[in-house]
Amino acid sequence: MRQQRRTKKIQKRTLKAEGRSRKKVNREIVLVTYVFVGLFLIMIGYLGYFTYKESDTYRNNPYNSKRQQLFSDRYIRGSIVSSDGKTLAETKVDEDGKETRSYPYGSVFAHVVGYSTKGNTGIESIASSYLLNTHINPALQILYELKEQKTMGDTVKTTLNVKLQKAAYEALGDKKGAVVVLNPKTGAILAMVSKPDYNPNEINEIWDELVSEENKNSNLVNRATQGLYPPGSTFKILTLLEYIQENPGNYEDFSFDCDSVYEVGDYSIKCSKLVSHGEEDLITAFAKSCNGAFASIGQTLNFSSMYKLCEKFGFNEKLPTDLLSNASSFVLKDSISVWDVLQTSIGQGKTTITPLHNAMIAAAVANNGVMMKPYVLDTVESESGTVIKSFSPENYRTVMSKDEAAILQKYMRAVVTDGTGSKAEGDGYQVAGKTGSAEFATGKETHAWFVGYADVEDPEIVVSVLVEEGGSGGSAAAPIARAVFDAYYGEE
Numbered sequence: 001m002r003q004q005r006r007t008k009k010i011q012k013r014t015l016k017a018e019g020r021s022r023k024k025v026n027r028e029i030v031l032v033t034y035v036f037v038g039l040f041l042i043m044i045g046y047l048g049y050f051t052y053k054e055s056d057t058y059r060n061n062p063y064n065s066k067r068q069q070l071f072s073d074r075y076i077r078g079s080i081v082s083s084d085g086k087t088l089a090e091t092k093v094d095e096d097g098k099e100t101r102s103y104p105y106g107s108v109f110a111h112v113v114g115y116s117t118k119g120n121t122g123i124e125s126i127a128s129s130y131l132l133n134t135h136i137n138p139a140l141q142i143l144y145e146l147k148e149q150k151t152m153g154d155t156v157k158t159t160l161n162v163k164l165q166k167a168a169y170e171a172l173g174d175k176k177g178a179v180v181v182l183n184p185k186t187g188a189i190l191a192m193v194s195k196p197d198y199n200p201n202e203i204n205e206i207w208d209e210l211v212s213e214e215n216k217n218s219n220l221v222n223r224a225t226q227g228l229y230p231p232g233s234t235f236k237i238l239t240l241l242e243y244i245q246e247n248p249g250n251y252e253d254f255s256f257d258c259d260s261v262y263e264v265g266d267y268s269i270k271c272s273k274l275v276s277h278g279e280e281d282l283i284t285a286f287a288k289s290c291n292g293a294f295a296s297i298g299q300t301l302n303f304s305s306m307y308k309l310c311e312k313f314g315f316n317e318k319l320p321t322d323l324l325s326n327a328s329s330f331v332l333k334d335s336i337s338v339w340d341v342l343q344t345s346i347g348q349g350k351t352t353i354t355p356l357h358n359a360m361i362a363a364a365v366a367n368n369g370v371m372m373k374p375y376v377l378d379t380v381e382s383e384s385g386t387v388i389k390s391f392s393p394e395n396y397r398t399v400m401s402k403d404e405a406a407i408l409q410k411y412m413r414a415v416v417t418d419g420t421g422s423k424a425e426g427d428g429y430q431v432a433g434k435t436g437s438a439e440f441a442t443g444k445e446t447h448a449w450f451v452g453y454a455d456v457e458d459p460e461i462v463v464s465v466l467v468e469e470g471g472s473g474g475s476a477a478a479p480i481a482r483a484v485f486d487a488y489y490g491e492e
């Protein structure tokens with residue numbers, strides 16, 4: 001009996017002990033579960049935070065190429081698309097996981113879109129941090145990471161327009177030069193062509209040839225942003241503005257009698273093709289691009305004031321763009337020679353400018369005196385199309401008053417209606433602009449320029465054209481601008 005009771009007690013104790021230990025185990029499981037869930041949440045939170053916030057800061061550092069390399073091990077480089085949604089660059093992955101960067105338009109967008117092997121250039125460079133980033137659902141991203149699968153990078157939508165780019169590319173033909181198309185109100189770059197070009201799909205194969213010393217074409221140089229050329233008569237826009245600013249009450253009293261050669265001491269300034277322009281007022285001299293008249297205007301100008309005006313317009317400084325660019329140069333300040341004054345007033349001499357900068361000057365006239373920052377990235381979107389980041393137009397600076405811009409608008413309109421720029425205009429829109437035929441070496445054809453905008457009543461598009469050794473701006477550059485205006489205003 002006693003024995004039995006003892007046995008029962010022992011059994012009870014054992015049961016209690018078993019229950020206690022079972023409860024303990026349960027508690028441990030719950031605890032471990034909580035810890036894991038907690039850690040998991042922290043991890044997701046961190047990854048999410050990293051993906052959405054921190055990483056952008058890290059990646060946008062251009063010196064972070066090592067980190068970018070690391071990201072390219074995790075992400076497939078995203079696509080670059082035009083403003084109308086056409087693919088300009090994409091990465092294709094074959095069955096073995098081999099990635100190939102493909103450029104569906106070949107050489108048409110070569111310089112502005114750039115390439116991403118052999119270093120990065122163009123948009124491939126300035127948007128690299130966005131292309132090698134992802135904003136897909138963080139949970140999905142973790143899943144991909146666990147499967148050791150690469151994630152598709154974000155898509156960068158640009159301001160570039162395929163129709164305008166193609167029109168500019170075809171119109172420039174096999175000439176060397178550049179075409180830049182801007183929206184004057186926003187600074188959005190709608191097209192940017194540079195020739196000679198290259199096919200970015202073949203960049204690895206043609207690299208050695210492109211960089212070899214025998215190749216004198218500088219195919220890799222983006223002439224639109226890096227090419228420095230004498231502005232020729234397009235610079236008369238600034239000579240004219242300085243003259244108006246120095247003679248606000250009586251600039252319209254100006255008159256000049258052109259007999260094709262303007263002589264000052266031993267120096268002579270010739271008008272294009274030795275044409276005698278005869279009796280001219282200021283607007284006629286500008287419309288006909290009379291070199292004698294503008295050289296004589298230059299002699300009356302205060303050049304330290306002219307220097308300030310040029311700096312205000314962006315000479316001697318890096319242009320506000322992330323694209324590789326060279327600074328335009330205006331060097332004359334004071335105690336300058338008569339020859340330098342005569343030459344500089346008509347856009348010859350030591351002054352140099354890039355086609356992009358010349359487009360910005362014409363855009364400032366069209367935009368009533370406000371110069372906008374040129375920009376080419378519009379939005380960054382996740383693979384599913386959610387907009388992650390938007391780039392907005394930014395004022396660069398006000399370079400002249402609205403009244404002064406209105407005068408230049410009227411004078412630039414006269415260039416097209418009564419002067420050298422008539423070939424820039426087609427049907428259905430009205431253009432204002434300025435031609436230039438810039439001498440750069442004795443015995444060679446001049447570089448041909450045209451800068452201008454349409455429509456004069458409500459400017460939406462600015463075109464800057466430079467044709468190396470193209471001859472006269474009116475016959476070589478203006479028709480290329482017209483092809484772009486036609487594409488913009490035409491039915492197709």
Ligand SMILES: [Zn+2]
Pocket residue numbers: 258259260271275276277278289290291292293
């Ligand atoms: Zn003349």
